[in-house]
Amino acid sequence: MIQGIGAAAGVAIGKAFVLPNWEWSLPDTQVNPVDLAKEFERLYEGIRTSKDEIEFIKREFREVVGPEESSIFDAHLAILDDPVFMSEIRGIIERQYKAAEVAVKEAIDHFVAMFDLLDDEYMKERAVDIKDVGNRLLKHLLGAPEVTLPSDTQPYILVAKELSPSQLAHLNPAYVLGIVTMMGGKTSHSSIMARALGIPLVAGLENKIITPIQTGDMLVLDGETGAVMLHPDESTVRDFTSRRAKQLKKREQLELLATVEAFTKDGVSLRLAGNISSVKELNMALKYGAEGVGLFRTEFLYMDRNTFPTEDEQFEVYKLVAEKVGKESVVIRTLDIGGDKHLDYFQLPEEQNPFLGYRAIRISLDRKDMFKTQMTAILRASHYGNVRMMFPMISSVEEVQAAKAVLEEVKSELDSRGIPYDRKLPVGIMIEVPAAVMIADLLAEEVDFFSIGTNDLVQYVLAVDRMNEQIAHMYHPYHPAVLRMIKMTVDAARSVGIDVSVCGEMAADERSLPLWLELGISVLSMSPQALLKVKHRTLNTLASEAREVAKLCFRNRTSSETEEQLSAFAGRSGITLGAGGDSKEKTS
Numbered sequence: 001m002i003q004g005i006g007a008a009a010g011v012a013i014g015k016a017f018v019l020p021n022w023e024w025s026l027p028d029t030q031v032n033p034v035d036l037a038k039e040f041e042r043l044y045e046g047i048r049t050s051k052d053e054i055e056f057i058k059r060e061f062r063e064v065v066g067p068e069e070s071s072i073f074d075a076h077l078a079i080l081d082d083p084v085f086m087s088e089i090r091g092i093i094e095r096q097y098k099a100a101e102v103a104v105k106e107a108i109d110h111f112v113a114m115f116d117l118l119d120d121e122y123m124k125e126r127a128v129d130i131k132d133v134g135n136r137l138l139k140h141l142l143g144a145p146e147v148t149l150p151s152d153t154q155p156y157i158l159v160a161k162e163l164s165p166s167q168l169a170h171l172n173p174a175y176v177l178g179i180v181t182m183m184g185g186k187t188s189h190s191s192i193m194a195r196a197l198g199i200p201l202v203a204g205l206e207n208k209i210i211t212p213i214q215t216g217d218m219l220v221l222d223g224e225t226g227a228v229m230l231h232p233d234e235s236t237v238r239d240f241t242s243r244r245a246k247q248l249k250k251r252e253q254l255e256l257l258a259t260v261e262a263f264t265k266d267g268v269s270l271r272l273a274g275n276i277s278s279v280k281e282l283n284m285a286l287k288y289g290a291e292g293v294g295l296f297r298t299e300f301l302y303m304d305r306n307t308f309p310t311e312d313e314q315f316e317v318y319k320l321v322a323e324k325v326g327k328e329s330v331v332i333r334t335l336d337i338g339g340d341k342h343l344d345y346f347q348l349p350e351e352q353n354p355f356l357g358y359r360a361i362r363i364s365l366d367r368k369d370m371f372k373t374q375m376t377a378i379l380r381a382s383h384y385g386n387v388r389m390m391f392p393m394i395s396s397v398e399e400v401q402a403a404k405a406v407l408e409e410v411k412s413e414l415d416s417r418g419i420p421y422d423r424k425l426p427v428g429i430m431i432e433v434p435a436a437v438m439i440a441d442l443l444a445e446e447v448d449f450f451s452i453g454t455n456d457l458v459q460y461v462l463a464v465d466r467m468n469e470q471i472a473h474m475y476h477p478y479h480p481a482v483l484r485m486i487k488m489t490v491d492a493a494r495s496v497g498i499d500v501s502v503c504g505e506m507a508a509d510e511r512s513l514p515l516w517l518e519l520g521i522s523v524l525s526m527s528p529q530a531l532l533k534v535k536h537r538t539l540n541t542l543a544s545e546a547r548e549v550a551k552l553c554f555r556n557r558t559s560s561e562t563e564e565q566l567s568a569f570a571g572r573s574g575i576t577l578g579a580g581g582d583s584k585e586k587t588s
């Protein structure tokens with residue numbers, strides 16, 4: 001078994017199709033100085049054709065997976081307009097009299113080598129984009145044929161050194177059972193796109209494979225665990241085949257619950273909302289029965305482009321989401337960049353501790369222009385649905401007051417423009433910094449709702465970086481300190497009478513359900529894929545029993561005791577798919 005990085009979940013079994021290495025080796029062709037103008041014309045023609053082709057792929061891909069994922073190709077178009085990249089190419093032609101294709105190849109090699117030197121996964125991924133666009137341009141300059149993938153044969157597992165977004169966009173998901181790449185990781189564009197297309201993907205196998213994979217070799221892979229096996233024996237194939245069948249069956253059965261309301265066996269009702277970052281994810285959340293959106297991570301609208309999204313661009317997306325969700329609420333969180341999230345066009349400072357640095361509300365309050373544009377778009381969208389606004393990473397009353405003051409300015413500007421908006425738009429904050437927990441009673445007086453962001457709360461309470469694999473074993477959501485902080489937040493909200501929900505990954509872990517039932521939290525927001533399993537758990541749980549277990553958990557001295565008790569309870573409350581307890585069909 002070879003261990004890679006599980007980058008898009010799912011099991012695949014099939015024969016490999018190995019993508020030929022898309023590298024060009026070119027003779028060092030020179031041009032006559034008198035023909036320079038012609039050489040430039042050839043270059044510009046190649047750029048125009050490449051752009052047309054990228055626009056075409058973008059449109060096609062948009063149909064399949066939606067506007068956010070297809071915007072990856074905006075980044076490709078931007079490379080063809082990038083003044084530094086282009087002047088490097090022009091310089092090589094002009095000063096060294098080299099043919100356009102040689103100049104393009106040298107410029108690609110130069111930038112890729114430069115980005116590869118940087119110790120930054122994100123920049124390394126950008127090198128893949130440059131190579132992808134550069135190779136497209138080379139293809140046109142050389143008049144070479146497209147590297148084609150089989151589409152009329154048996155479905156296959158695609159094996160590639162690295163897979164560019166353009167190549168992925170050409171794939172027909174009906175033929176691609178899974179993908180294995182030597183390079184890349186969870187955050188690479190191809191992984192994001194594979195997840196959107198529902199194709200299992202294992203990345204990062206470079207240096208781990210001893211025998212090279214050949215086209216036609218039998219492979220099995222698990223995109224969840226990152227396990228890949230070459231030439232599996234019969235029993236492994238049987239094992240993976242039955243795992244795949246079970247996965248599909250479980251999924252099918254769970255999907256039957258999409259329209260069932262989430263009630264415990266003894267009638268306690270929960271509202272399960274979706275965490276989304278795109279319209280595509282909203283569609284998935286709605287398909288899986290999400291009751292509204294508990295967290296719209298808007299930063300993804302700002303990524304994979306080369307300028308900030310305009311007020312109108314943002315408004316269109318927020319309005320579409322609000323309208324699609326209808327009467328249920330949509331919590332739109334203002335920009336949360338910094339930490340591990342970057343924008344190509346917005347230079348963040350080099351920081352020793354980015355998660356403790358220039359991030360989220362701190363940036364918004366510092367860049368009021370940007371903040372106001374986003375708030376304006378959210379307010380305008382509030383006229384078309386049940387919209388709420390939420391600020392991330394709040395750590396003081398002053399920050400809330402400052403953000404609310406900006407909101408007031410934006411409201412009066414909209415008034416003077418005569419644009420309608422929801423005058424009672426509820427305003428809330430993420431509770432994800434320990435300081436916010438400790439002053440939750442004071443913060444509760446400033447806002448309409450709290451949403452507990454356990455992903456950050458756990459890392460900040462325990463001082464355990466959520467991105468650091470070396471200390472991942474110390475990242476304990478069930479640590480007594482975390483449980484106490486959650487309880488303090490709920491108590492503070494309750495004493496003032498404001499809503500409180502949970503939107504971190506803990507909400508998606510069905511074992512946590514007893515904790516929410518004991519605390520009286522009735523709104524949970526989670527990734528679309530988690531909705532049905534949490535609903536299923538709810539339908540199979542007796543709240544009265546669950547609360548007894550949670551009472552023990554809140555008294556525990558260690559995380560492991562709580563984890564054991566919650567896991568044992570989840571195991572005990574017997575999963576029998578389809579048994580919906582006292583669940584009621586939704587009438588609407």
Ligand code: PEP
Nearest residue numbers: 432453454455456503504
């Ligand atoms: C959280 O911190 O729990 C959260 C939901 O926000 P994000 O994961 O986007 O930081």
Ligand code: MG
Nearest residue numbers: 432453455456
């Ligand atoms: Mg957070």
